Amino acid sequence: MISPAEYEARLERARAMMRSQELDAIVVTAEANLRYFTGHAPHMYVSPTRPWFAVLPLAAEPVALIPGMGRADMARDCWFSRIETWPSPRPRDEGVTALARLLLDSPRRFGRIGFELGPETRLGMPAADFLRLLELMKPALTAVDCSSILRTLRAIKSDAEVKLIRTAIDAAQAAFDDVPKLARTGMTEHELYRAFQVRLLTAGAERVPYVAIGSGFGGYDSIVRGPTSRKLGRGDILGIDTGATVSGYWADFNRNYALGEPQAAAVAAYRTLWRAQDAALAALRPGMTANQLWRVMAEQVGLDGTAVGRMGHGIGLDYTEPPSNHPDDATVLEAGMVLTLEPSLVYRAEDETGPVERFMALEEDLLLTADGPCLLTRRAPPELVVIADA
Amino acid sequence: MISPAEYEARLERARAMMRSQELDAIVVTAEANLRYFTGHAPHMYVSPTRPWFAVLPLAAEPVALIPGMGRADMARDCWFSRIETWPSPRPRDEGVTALARLLLDSPRRFGRIGFELGPETRLGMPAADFLRLLELMKPALTAVDCSSILRTLRAIKSDAEVKLIRTAIDAAQAAFDDVPKLARTGMTEHELYRAFQVRLLTAGAERVPYVAIGSGFGGYDSIVRGPTSRKLGRGDILGIDTGATVSGYWADFNRNYALGEPQAAAVAAYRTLWRAQDAALAALRPGMTANQLWRVMAEQVGLDGTAVGRMGHGIGLDYTEPPSNHPDDATVLEAGMVLTLEPSLVYRAEDETGPVERFMALEEDLLLTADGPCLLTRRAPPELVVIADA
Numbered sequence: 211m212i213s214p215a216e217y218e219a220r221l222e223r224a225r226a227m228m229r230s231q232e233l234d235a236i237v238v239t240a241e242a243n244l245r246y247f248t249g250h251a252p253h254m255y256v257s258p259t260r261p262w263f264a265v266l267p268l269a270a271e272p273v274a275l276i277p278g279m280g281r282a283d284m285a286r287d288c289w290f291s292r293i294e295t296w297p298s299p300r301p302r303d304e305g306v307t308a309l310a311r312l313l314l315d316s317p318r319r320f321g322r323i324g325f326e327l328g329p330e331t332r333l334g335m336p337a338a339d340f341l342r343l344l345e346l347m348k349p350a351l352t353a354v355d356c357s358s359i360l361r362t363l364r365a366i367k368s369d370a371e372v373k374l375i376r377t378a379i380d381a382a383q384a385a386f387d388d389v390p391k392l393a394r395t396g397m398t399e400h401e402l403y404r405a406f407q408v409r410l411l412t413a414g415a416e417r418v419p420y421v422a423i424g425s426g427f428g429g430y431d432s433i434v435r436g437p438t439s440r441k442l443g444r445g446d447i448l449g450i451d452t453g454a455t456v457s458g459y460w461a462d463f464n465r466n467y468a469l470g471e472p473q474a475a476a477v478a479a480y481r482t483l484w485r486a487q488d489a490a491l492a493a494l495r496p497g498m499t500a501n502q503l504w505r506v507m508a509e510q511v512g513l514d515g516t517a518v519g520r521m522g523h524g525i526g527l528d529y530t531e532p533p534s535n536h537p538d539d540a541t542v543l544e545a546g547m548v549l550t551l552e553p554s555l556v557y558r559a560e561d562e563t564g565p566v567e568r569f570m571a572l573e574e575d576l577l578l579t580a581d582g583p584c585l586l587t588r589r590a591p592p593e594l595v596v597i598a599d600a
Numbered sequence: 601m602i603s604p605a606e607y608e609a610r611l612e613r614a615r616a617m618m619r620s621q622e623l624d625a626i627v628v629t630a631e632a633n634l635r636y637f638t639g640h641a642p643h644m645y646v647s648p649t650r651p652w653f654a655v656l657p658l659a660a661e662p663v664a665l666i667p668g669m670g671r672a673d674m675a676r677d678c679w680f681s682r683i684e685t686w687p688s689p690r691p692r693d694e695g696v697t698a699l700a701r702l703l704l705d706s707p708r709r710f711g712r713i714g715f716e717l718g719p720e721t722r723l724g725m726p727a728a729d730f731l732r733l734l735e736l737m738k739p740a741l742t743a744v745d746c747s748s749i750l751r752t753l754r755a756i757k758s759d760a761e762v763k764l765i766r767t768a769i770d771a772a773q774a775a776f777d778d779v780p781k782l783a784r785t786g787m788t789e790h791e792l793y794r795a796f797q798v799r800l801l802t803a804g805a806e807r808v809p810y811v812a813i814g815s816g817f818g819g820y821d822s823i824v825r826g827p828t829s830r831k832l833g834r835g836d837i838l839g840i841d842t843g844a845t846v847s848g849y850w851a852d853f854n855r856n857y858a859l860g861e862p863q864a865a866a867v868a869a870y871r872t873l874w875r876a877q878d879a880a881l882a883a884l885r886p887g888m889t890a891n892q893l894w895r896v897m898a899e900q901v902g903l904d905g906t907a908v909g910r911m912g913h914g915i916g917l918d919y920t921e922p923p924s925n926h927p928d929d930a931t932v933l934e935a936g937m938v939l940t941l942e943p944s945l946v947y948r949a950e951d952e953t954g955p956v957e958r959f960m961a962l963e964e965d966l967l968l969t970a971d972g973p974c975l976l977t978r979r980a981p982p983e984l985v986v987i988a989d990a
Contacts, residue, residue: 240648254824256810256843257920258630258720259913279908283825298909299924301719327728329691330648337730338717338745355728400806407808408798416790416826418797419809420646434644435673436806453646518669519688523649530647534689569672 211457212370214289217249220363221266227359228268228324235267235316236324236356237309239334242527243326243360245458247272250287252280260298261335263309264290269317275309306339310346323347324356330532331357361532365524366546371459372577372586375525375548378461379575379586381414382454386465389450390597395442395469399423402448403437410454415461420453420529422464428473428559429568433464433518444470444600451573453529462525462550463573463587469600476570479557480594483572486510486521486553487589491576494583500533500541507535507553518571522552525575545580601847602760604679607639610753611656617749618658618714625657625706626714626746627699629724632917633716633750635848637662640677642670650688651725653699654680659707665699696729700736713737714746720922721747751922755914756936761849762967762976765915765938768851769965769976771804772844776855780987785834785859789813789827792838800844805851810843810919812854818863818949819958823854823908834860834990841963843919852915852940853963853977859990866960869947870984873962876900876911876943877979881966884973890923890931897925897943908961912942915965935970 224247228236238244239261245251247264254260254277263275272290277298284293296308313323325340326333333340344353367375385406392405407418423437424430429447442448451464466480486507493506507521520539524531525548533541535551543549554571572590576583614637618626628634629651635641637654644650644667653665662680667688674683686698703713715730716723723730734743757765775796782795797808813827814820819837832838841854856870876897883896897911910929914921915938923931925941933939944961962980966973 251826252824253810253812253826258722258918259920259924277909279824282822286825299926300909300928302928304719325727327726327731329694329726329728331726332648332722332724333727334722336717336719336721336747337715337723337727338719340727341717357726404801404806408801411794411797411801416794417808420643422643432669432672434642434669435676436641436643519667519690528648530649534649536689538690538692 212249216368216370217247217289220247221272223363224266224359225268227362231324231356231359232320233268233322233324233354233356234318234320235265235313236359238264238266238326240326240332241334242458246364246527248274248284248288248290250284251458252283254280261305263305265309265312267316268319273312275305275312304339306343307346310343313347313351318350321351322354323351324359325353326357326360327355328357364526364531366544367526367548367577371526372548374457374459375461375575376586378415378454378456378459379463381410381456382452382461382463383588384413385409385452386450389465389467390595393442393448393467393469393597393600395444395600398439398441399425399437400439402442406450410452415454415456417455418453419455422451422453424449426568427561428566429476429557429570431567431569433569433571442469442600447472447476447568447570449571458527460525460529461575462529463575464571465590466570466572466594468594468596470598472594472596473559475557475559476568477594479555479570480572481592482511482555483553483570484590484592487551487572487574490551491583494543494578496543496545496578496580498543500535500539500543501537503543504535504537507551511553511555518552518554521554522550522573524549543578545578547578548575548586549578550575602639606758606760607637607679610637611662613753614656614749615658617752621714621746621749622710623658623712623714623744623746624708624710625655625703626749628654628656628716630716630722631724632848636754636917638664638674638678638680640674641848642673644670651695653695655699655702657706658709663702665695665702694726694729696733697736700733703737703741708740711741712744713741714749715743716747716750717745718747754916754921756934757916757938757967761916762938764847764849765851766976768805768844768846768849769853771800771846772842772851772853773978774803775799775842776840779840779855779857780985783832783838783857783859783987783990785832785990788829788831789815790829792832793827796840800842805844805846807845808843809845812841812843814839816958817951818956819866819947819960821957821959823959823961832859832990837862837866837958837960839961848917850915850919851965852919853965854961855980856960856962856984858984858986860988862984862986863949865947865949866958867984869945869960870962871982872901872945873943873960874980874982877941877962877964880941881973884933884968886933886935886968886970888933890925890929890933891927893933894925894927897941901943901945908942908944911944912940912963914939933968935968937968938965938976939968940965
């Protein structure tokens with residue numbers, strides 16, 4: 211669990227950056243950011259009816275401004291002493307004037323308020339309400355992007371955060387270990403998908419917000435899809451990616467399996483991906499940039515092999531977080547970051563119609579330490595796993 | 601499954617409203633709206649890295665504008681013939697200029713483009729990117745809210761949609777039926793939570809994005825929370841609410857259980873909620889408004905008993921959809937709407953410390969037909985279920 215002291219330290223680090231960016235407060239609305247600062251993540255984020263706000267002033271107490279129905283849960287989990295509510299739903303004023311008043315009443319030095327506006331953010335409120343808030347804040351306060359503060363803070367994981375990610379990873383590992391028992395030719399992707407989700411839960415995942423599955427003769431063609439009614443058959447390559455959480459912290463890695471003897475091209479593709487990770491693990495040190503890490507892997511798989519556009523990313527309270535292992539991302543990798551290594555490539559297999567393009571990815575999760583990478587996943591074997599009796 | 605003809609009909613109905621609201625196109629970005637129009641819901645919505653757009657012009661073909669990695673899946677599921685991509689991630693231009701170009705190149709009559717801006721919407725792209733898009737659209741095009749079109753379209757369910765909701769409900773019903781076997785004193789909420797999710801999946805739910813659980817001696821105090829490490833005990837009231845989906849369509853209803861003999865106040869609270877639903881089922885007819893339906897229930901539970909702020913809502917591709925059974929919502933209820941009846945109240949129980957406030961809700965899902973309500977859930981029994989041997 212995350213301690214109250216850690217939550218206070220998060221706020222203090224945020225305030226140091228707010229000071230240097232000349233912000234009087236930041237307002238967070240996204241589920242991951244609300245949880246990061248308050249310690250509470252309302253389950254009701256699956257409903258777009260009600261927004262949830264945390265206001266973090268530079269020079270005053272933090273405030274959770276939330277729908278009335280959420281008070282008991284927020285009070286139980288959140289270390290803030292100020293929790294304010296409005297009667298919701300109230301679509302004509304869904305917390306907007308209350309938020310404006312709170313910001314206008316807070317200590318003012320710079321006249322600037324930070325919001326989640328930049329890359330890889332989503333505002334957790336209707337856009338029209340945000341535009342109205344800007345009007346209500348005028349002329350005293352202007353809104354600026356604070357996503358760099360959130361990105362910087364959240365990128366470096368504490369020991370407690372790593373422990374939660376590890377717990378999610380261990381559950382996923384146990385579920386992957388059982389796939390050779392669960393996957394049988396003749397069953398549909400849907401059936402395996404259900405069985406795998408069940409196994410994730412019984413192995414210790416709290417929730418299973420994401421599982422992707424792909425299968426196909428000679429290989430699959432997507433690692434981000436839901437299940438279909440396709441039946442698994444001999445000669446298939448099966449890929450499963452997850453997607454399990456513990457206290458909001460994600461595991462994200464995948465595994466590949468051959469159902470019966472695989473085609474040589476699939477075996478070779480897998481070896482290439484494994485070698486690319488090997489090269490990345492050998493090269494990775496704090497101070498390296500995300501695009502340097504990308505290049506180490508890309509040189510192994512071929513520079514045009516970036517079918518998903520990047521070769522890994524951060525994980526934490528979001529399923530994917532900055533940075534991206536991508537040629538355009540010059541983020542300096544630091545000790546304390548939790549990253550995935552996810553090389554992928556397109557290869558040519560054969561089905562009954564002739565040559566076909568197939569896709570493969572291989573993903574591991576690691577903690578970057580001062581000494582280099584520490585794998586959080588138990589690394590996939592160097593050769594494609596064959597389920598001979600599937 | 602939803603037929604291609606139904607997707608085409610959705611677009612045609614949208615176009616009729618676009619014409620009357622003088623819109624050249626609408627752009628959707630939220631998962632439920634993307635699925636509603638394209639037939640495809642990218643699993644990657646759990647990641648904030650990449651946005652997904654569907655552009656629905658009044659006088660040209662619809663276009664899915666998506667990250668390159670999504671092409672294979674979109675092409676498989678979506679009935680559009682135009683699928684365009686950009687290489688993503690690319691945070692400096694995450695589809696924004698491509699979207700602007702597409703809109704500027706589309707047939708123009710009114711110079712107005714509809715976006716998801718209004719109540720109970722979330723834009724599925726970073727706010728800064730949306731503001732930049734508005735600049736790129738100037739002066740030819742202005743952005744206006746189209747949420748009323750989306751709300752109107754999605755509120756009336758087709759037979760195929762009702763069938764998917766029913767399938768999700770049937771899975772949840774089977775899981776609820778098993779709670780008397782699953783729930784035992786001495787187990788934690790976490791343990792029951794896992795077992796219940798497993799049961800939902802084995803009973804036919806495809807995914808379980810939401811389960812809330814509450815327990816407490818004499819009653820629980822929240823129906824929207826995740827599990828805690830609290831151990832179930834004799835004298836508890838247990839409430840579980842779900843939260844299961846099939847092809848993106850939601851079931852949302854709850855059930856209450858007493859572990860051993862309940863306090864009289866809990867028994868009475870339950871009877872009151874059941875009677876409130878009875879009154880609502882008797883009164884509900886097309887043409888009634890959502891606030892009239894609220895009043896029928898509120899009169900039974902006491903007008904101040906609205907602990908969650910409303911007494912039910914629409915369901916469909918979102919866990920909660922308009923309308924709200926709320927005093928301020930004058931939406932006319934029409935045949936084809938799928939609604940929940942969710943009266944709730946606060947009552948006074950006793951624990952070892954003396955009198956305590958407890959909370960109870962009871963929820964059913966129904967299809968409104970020309971003749972009145974048709975329950976989709978098997979209605980909860982009129983008396984609180986007692987698990988005598990828990």
